[in-house]
Amino acid sequence: MVLKKRQSHGFNSLHFPSVPKAPRSARRAFHKRIVEDSQICAFELLASLAGKLLQESESSSASSNASDANDLPAISDGVVKRERVETKPVKTECLDLGSCEESIFLPDYDSPSSDSRQSLKEIPPPAESDSILERSSTVSNADSSEKGNSDVKPIQCEKVPAKVEGVSPVSVETCDAKPESGLGRQPLADEMETRGLILDNACSSKDPMKSNAKSPALVNSANTVKVLSHGNSLPSASDLKHGNDAKLGIRDDDENFFRFNKLSNRRKAFKPSSRIGDRRIRKLLSSKYWKAAPKLKDYELTKPYLGMKPLHHKRKLSCNPDKTQGDILYKRRKFSDRSLVIASDGGFSSESVCNSPEKGMSGENGSAVLCNGENGMSSPVIGHQAQLRSKDSHVKLSIKSFKIPELFIDVPENATVGSLKRTVVEAVTALLSGGLRVGLVLHGKKVRDDNRTLLQTGITSTENIETLGFTLEPNSVQTPAPLCCEEPPAILPCETSHLIPRSPETPVVESLKLIDSLNLAPSPTTNHADNNSETSDQEPLSSNADLVADNKSPSDSKALVAVEPASAEALAVVPLNQKSKRSENVQRRTRRPFSVSEVEALVEAVEELGTGRWRDVKLRSFDNADHRTYVDLKDKWKTLVHTAQIAPQQRRGEPVPQNLLDRVLAAHGYWSQHQAKQHNKNQVTATATATSEVLQITDGQAVET
């Protein structure tokens, strides 16, 4: 060992790399797979978040509009329809990512407490797939026919699904929200629905299980996002075998196919990863995204902490149906590529979602809205609670949505839609990177004691439940506020929502503000929303498919969507997909060039401590610079050495005084040798036995160098 090391230092450093390299890369390749998976999870999370956001906005809009009962139904309809539309994409996704399915499921099983569970529970414990299928099918049915009539609470629940799909829905939502008039909305809904139906059909046909003759409970449960995803995923599997009508299906199928086989094996592995806490995911989230958006420099995300005003989402969009659809498609596509939107939901909130519209409105503290099942109806979702049950007195609640910390996005008008999207992703990612936790708010007060029983806390009666809210909170405050902090964020025009007052107690809970552009399709005409942040550019990154997706007659678009995107993507994606995907997700730390003074400090420290003791260097000279890790210092030193060795003309960035560079070289040279000597010495002393040889060698080395 010693010898080796010495060698490398002395002269052979160049050689070194070659040897390890091969193995390394190999290993890497192996790992990629895993990473990929993680990524998927990350995506799921994002997706879910997006879905939530959408939902949130939805709910708010709905609430505003629908103070009266009449309105509600309409809303629900819209929602349902939307859902359908989205469903298709979802499904696709599922196929793509075998993993999604798993992740989705996991939550249920994992957390006994989750609501969704309940439904499962009711039904004999079937294979996952079975249950899933059933559920999904149920859901679809419920949507189509029953939204309104669904007995009991189911109705409310039905609504929920819509929220799941984050992105695509948004656009739709926008349209819906705007016009109270059913007109604008309806047509869209129909069209979309149609599409959705088609998709559904495909799925359903494939699935034998499809028949929905499920107990009501199932139906209810269906509401949950999870359900959808499951359903989707399953169908996809079946699709694989049959082959889809749409090319899209083909591609997905293929992918799925592969994965599918592997999935079974991987399932276990996945479980853990599905968890939000998964380190990997976090890592990805936290660090990756930057690359994607280096050019976005201008954009800033403002963190909630910055004290921006909460904007209540409100998007102004044109309601052009066509456009909308295009958007939707686009969105879908996008998400689908990576993951199921749905899945994420399941992940985050173990709570299933079903809520009565009214309740939804009431969700005061901006958090989740609950509906109380207590009133005699038992929502399947809640079922999970039943497990906890003490006798008859269960607390039943459904969470329609979580509020997530507010995100501000500020981008130049000439920014591309794609960049905007990425920016949003970054923001969301940043949020998620720290992990999430759920807060409970009762009567506007945060309930902190986790050990108290619901009864003790007063979460038993219906009344209380109505004032109960759940919040999604970033787990770590430290979550880097990468993009935003440096400059004062521009404040976007916004409306504060009175609907979702934030209690001081729960600062964390905030509404996520999305800018309309997010939802917009790439087509320029579509967006003319007045949002400052809006961007009219087409997304450069968007695939042809995306473009194709926009204005078409419904039927056309459908066909196009199905086929084009799929094929296009398949082609493009297959080759590089993993990479690109990965690179796009997470955000990178903000770049912070070392100042001359920092360099000086570094040089000084290294002169004293030597290389190889970066932690000490950090402690000694950069202890206060929390943004400088010892790895950073090490890297900087590396670059300094390199810089010192190249011609001044080739150096870039802030020029480092030559004298410093000289010191760098000197220190580097010195420590290179010194280190070797040190090692030798240590070795020698330590192993008195083997010394002679070692010493000799050492000497030789030293001489040589």
Place this chain on the structure above:
DNA sequence: GTTAGGG
């Protein structure tokens, strides 16, 4: 959690 190195 640190180090060392490749990217």
Place this chain on the structure above:
DNA sequence: CCCTAAC
């Protein structure tokens, strides 16, 4: 800066 491997 990021990511990993290897400690």
